[in-house]
Amino acid sequence: MWIERIAEATHWEPLRLDIPWNSVEEDLGTPLPEDYKKLAETFGKGEFSEFLRVFTVDATRQFDLVRIWKKFLDGGPESGPDPAFKPYRMYRPGQRGLIPWAFGEMKCSYFWLASADEDPASWPIVTQGDPYPWHEVNMSTSEFVCRVLTDPDFEPFSIARLFPEPDFYPMD
Numbered sequence: 001m002w003i004e005r006i007a008e009a010t011h012w013e014p015l016r017l018d019i020p021w022n023s024v025e026e027d028l029g030t031p032l033p034e035d036y037k038k039l040a041e042t043f044g045k046g047e048f049s050e051f052l053r054v055f056t057v058d059a060t061r062q063f064d065l066v067r068i069w070k071k072f073l074d075g076g077p078e079s080g081p082d083p084a085f086k087p088y089r090m091y092r093p094g095q096r097g098l099i100p101w102a103f104g105e106m107k108c109s110y111f112w113l114a115s116a117d118e119d120p121a122s123w124p125i126v127t128q129g130d131p132y133p134w135h136e137v138n139m140s141t142s143e144f145v146c147r148v149l150t151d152p153d154f155e156p157f158s159i160a161r162l163f164p165e166p167d168f169y170p171m172d
Contacts, residue, residue, distance in 0.1 A: 006048075014042045017042075019056065024065060029094070032120055033123060033141055034120070035121070036140075045171045045172070046169050050163070062171075063171070088126065091114045107130040109128050112125060113125075121140065149166040150166060
């Protein structure tokens with residue numbers, strides 16, 4: 001439902017990409033939320049309203065979810081909070097932590113608070129950006145993206161007032 005709303009709002013024709021999720025999930029050590037996978041398969045690599053870039057499997061590696069996660073992971077401690085993400089830490093297989101799934105303009109970062117022991121559909125979305133501090137939001141990835149793009153009352157996340165006609169720019 002939410003993905004269809006995003007496609008309709010952005011006037012996007014779904015791509016139905018075949019993405020090798022098994023290798024991604026093997027690298028991460030956990031399955032990913034199904035609605036996120038469908039979002040990536042529907043839109044591919046690109047940018048929503050010149051603001052939000054959702055990571056996926058990217059041969060150029062620029063917006064590759066696993067590469068970006070590993071980059072964050074490389075500099076962090078193996079246990080305890082990570083000073084760069086306090087009070088959180090990056091996800092490591094077998095532990096609870098953040099997996100980045102998107103970033104936005106104005107230094108906004110979007111993560112799941114992931115655990116291999118929990119259903120990925122129940123993972124909260126954790127965000128941080130200028131000017132707001134860490135927030136946890138309990139909704140699906142696609143609902144979050146849809147509301148960021150189309151709901152002017154979805155504060156402090158919405159860009160609907162800035163971009164009343166949301167769009168999607170593919171990046172090949």
